[in-house]
Amino acid sequence: MKRRAALLLRLACFLVLVAIPASAKETVKLAFIGPLTGGNSAIGLGGRNSADLAVKLRNADPTAKYQYELVVLDDECKPDTGVQVATKAAADRTIIAGVTHYCSVVAMATVDTFHRLALPTIVWGAVLPDITYGHSYKEIHRVNGTMVNQNETAAKLMLAQGFRRWVVIHDTTDYGKGHNKYFTQFVTAGGGQVLGTFGVTADQQDFTAELTQAKARNPEVIFFGGLTPIGVRIRAQMDKLGLAAQFQGTSGIVSDDFIKGLGPLAEGVVAFREGGPAEKLPGGKFFLEKYAEQKYANSPEAYGPFAFAAASLLMDTIEKVGPDRKKVLSALGEVKGKDSIVGTITFDDHGQNTVAAITAYVVQDGKWVVWQDSEYASGRRKLKGR
Amino acid sequence: MDLLAQYLMNGVMLGLMYALVALGFTLFFGVLNVIQFAHGDVLTAGAFAGLAGYALVVRAGVQASLPQLLTVVLAATLSMAVLGAVLGRTLVLPLKGAPALNVLLATLMGGTALRECIRLFYPGGSQPQRFPALLPSTAWALGRFTLRLDNLLMLAAGMALVLGVSLLLQRTRTGLAIRAVAQDEETARTMGIDFRRVVLFTFALGSALAAFAGVMNGLYYNEVNFGSGLLLGVIGFSAAVVGGLGSLSGAVLGGFLFAGLQTLGAVVMPFASAYKDVFAFGMVILLLAWKPTGLIGEPLGERV
Numbered sequence: 001m002k003r004r005a006a007l008l009l010r011l012a013c014f015l016v017l018v019a020i021p022a023s024a025k026e027t028v029k030l031a032f033i034g035p036l037t038g039g040n041s042a043i044g045l046g047g048r049n050s051a052d053l054a055v056k057l058r059n060a061d062p063t064a065k066y067q068y069e070l071v072v073l074d075d076e077c078k079p080d081t082g083v084q085v086a087t088k089a090a091a092d093r094t095i096i097a098g099v100t101h102y103c104s105v106v107a108m109a110t111v112d113t114f115h116r117l118a119l120p121t122i123v124w125g126a127v128l129p130d131i132t133y134g135h136s137y138k139e140i141h142r143v144n145g146t147m148v149n150q151n152e153t154a155a156k157l158m159l160a161q162g163f164r165r166w167v168v169i170h171d172t173t174d175y176g177k178g179h180n181k182y183f184t185q186f187v188t189a190g191g192g193q194v195l196g197t198f199g200v201t202a203d204q205q206d207f208t209a210e211l212t213q214a215k216a217r218n219p220e221v222i223f224f225g226g227l228t229p230i231g232v233r234i235r236a237q238m239d240k241l242g243l244a245a246q247f248q249g250t251s252g253i254v255s256d257d258f259i260k261g262l263g264p265l266a267e268g269v270v271a272f273r274e275g276g277p278a279e280k281l282p283g284g285k286f287f288l289e290k291y292a293e294q295k296y297a298n299s300p301e302a303y304g305p306f307a308f309a310a311a312s313l314l315m316d317t318i319e320k321v322g323p324d325r326k327k328v329l330s331a332l333g334e335v336k337g338k339d340s341i342v343g344t345i346t347f348d349d350h351g352q353n354t355v356a357a358i359t360a361y362v363v364q365d366g367k368w369v370v371w372q373d374s375e376y377a378s379g380r381r382k383l384k385g386r
Numbered sequence: 387m388d389l390l391a392q393y394l395m396n397g398v399m400l401g402l403m404y405a406l407v408a409l410g411f412t413l414f415f416g417v418l419n420v421i422q423f424a425h426g427d428v429l430t431a432g433a434f435a436g437l438a439g440y441a442l443v444v445r446a447g448v449q450a451s452l453p454q455l456l457t458v459v460l461a462a463t464l465s466m467a468v469l470g471a472v473l474g475r476t477l478v479l480p481l482k483g484a485p486a487l488n489v490l491l492a493t494l495m496g497g498t499a500l501r502e503c504i505r506l507f508y509p510g511g512s513q514p515q516r517f518p519a520l521l522p523s524t525a526w527a528l529g530r531f532t533l534r535l536d537n538l539l540m541l542a543a544g545m546a547l548v549l550g551v552s553l554l555l556q557r558t559r560t561g562l563a564i565r566a567v568a569q570d571e572e573t574a575r576t577m578g579i580d581f582r583r584v585v586l587f588t589f590a591l592g593s594a595l596a597a598f599a600g601v602m603n604g605l606y607y608n609e610v611n612f613g614s615g616l617l618l619g620v621i622g623f624s625a626a627v628v629g630g631l632g633s634l635s636g637a638v639l640g641g642f643l644f645a646g647l648q649t650l651g652a653v654v655m656p657f658a659s660a661y662k663d664v665f666a667f668g669m670v671i672l673l674l675a676w677k678p679t680g681l682i683g684e685p686l687g688e689r690v
Binding site: 203204 | 516607609648662
């Protein structure tokens with residue numbers, strides 16, 4: 001009986017807390033779009049939770065002018081599904097702005113939709129340069145950096161380790177092709193050699209034919225431009241074919257699923273990503289603490305902080321100019337030196353955040369460790385063939 | 387030379403998986419003249435059933451890999467044999483006499499439902515699942531050719547299975563009954579053959595073969611996902627058609643031929659390996675234009 005009374009009391013307190021602000025404030029809707037099912041869903045769910053966290057924190061803030069609601073949509077990392085949900089979000093006039101896409105192919109496919117239906121969006125994870133630079137639409141912004149910076153850093157670091165001979169395997173989506181283009185460009189300019197380039201489909205299962213050819217060319221490193229699911233397959237099949245080269249990936253494989261899918265085979269894999277790890281970001285400690293409090297089923301993953309920053313920036317803007325797409329859009333165009341948990345945000349005339357640090361990672365004992373902090377950098381462990 | 391051996395080994399492994407799937411298509415077509423398009427998804431379901439079996443024995447505390455492997459194989463093949471018979475009973479037999487297109491559609495829909503069930507109801511089913519490596523990982527490096535013991539074991543088991551099915555059809559009373567139904571259903575019935583039993587047995591057999599291919603696929607790649615069977619189903623079907631639908635040896639030939647074409651596609655077009663499937667399917671179209679009934683035609687007596 002006593003426990004029941006306590007429960008009722010708690011319920012009453014909760015209702016009072018929730019009901020008062022909800023009834024007093026106008027509700028403003030934001031869209032979140034990311035891959036929530038399929039091979040890249042771990043990152044998508046991490047992003048969704050992070051955006052959700054930003055909204056919850058804002059709703060708990062008594063000084064906020066509006067009550068926010070996150071409309072969550074699943075793009076499945078597929079362009080056609082992406083365009084469908086983007087149209088759904090943008091056509092809904094009650095949605096004021098969107099935090100959109102992790103997969104570059106999808107982000108690329110939806111820019112026209114957002115422009116046509118005039119929905120201001122901030123990309124939270126996709127890295128293809130053309131998403132912001134391939135057009136002059138004012139609706140598209142991005143808080144994370146692009147793959148151009150990523151590959152420049154990647155080429156420099158790997159060349160500094162003494163690697164000279166690469167074989168490139170990339171998926172034939174815009175994401176993979178972009179990585180192939182920029183990495184090849186930077187690594188050959190730095191004195192490296194690309195012995196062979198193989199385009200593969202994004203849902204391919206068998207890579208033995210490509211890897212057998214790669215092996216014949218005797219590379220020191222296999223560079224892979226693509227996402228986690230086929231990254232796992234390629235790394236596993238390299239082992240089966242006895243291909244002992246170093247495996248180097250892109251931001252697309254920096255996820256816990258990559259390590260989970262490979263187990264001990266993931267050890268020593270190198271990859272690069274824009275921004276820093278959450279705990280090293282300016283507001284990282286705050287973010288991780290608040291995230292842990294919510295007890296989400298999944299970790300925020302690599303791009304969670306960007307989703308959080310994008311959602312927060314949109315809500316800051318709405319607080320300032322009101323829930324009006326046009327006003328939000330013009331206010332976003334003037335964002336300069338704005339503080340966020342991922343560092344300061346400054347949008348250039350294409351809506352691209354110009355402050356983009358790149359972090360190198362290596363898998364050490366089943367975890368993605370920042371290169372500089374790893375035993376590989378200190379020399380206690382060695383990359384393949386070093 | 388060593389490279390050639392590696393390509394050959396890769397191709398043979400793929401070919402065997404395709405052949406096992408193609409066998410099912412050819413068996414179903416043989417007894418009922420139907421295309422069972424849920425076959426690829428039965429393969430996926432088989433792999434997941436094996437995975438579930440593995441999770442159960444691990445939870446029961448079984449550590450040795452041989453009993454684990456046996457459980458995986460048995461869980462996959464037996465459950466899929468039952469599922470195959472159920473699919474035959476509910477989706478195919480009731481539509482007997484209806485246009486062939488109806489069966490094709492019904493099984494296609496059934497397959498989609500099965501696939502979505504795996505995705506929605508298997509724990510974490512929307513993510514690729516890691517398949518345990520239950521075979522010894524011994525490998526010998528012969529120049530640039532890596533020969534793996536697990537591949538050899540899978541190859542031997544798969545070959546034995548194909549041979550076993552062939553013997554079953556040629557040498558046993560059940561096989562005789564299947565062949566009789568394939569040749570002429572009416573006459574077979576008047577000879578006292580239980581038509582329904584024969585059809586359901588054939589569906590169980592074909593589906594168990596697909597389940598075995600699913601487990602093999604899992605052991606070979608150490609990964610399964612809910613869409614694994616989609617392309618394998620299409621390839622298996624193409625292989626069966628190219629070989630000659632209804633012919634046992636045709637299905638096996640078609641499977642290896644398709645794998646050969648894929649490997650060739652990746653080797654001769656090194657800068658366009660993403661198009662190896664386009665190449666392989668393109669060649670299949672050409673082959674069909676040349677021999678519409680398949681490479682091994684359909685002499686009535688040999689039909690299974």
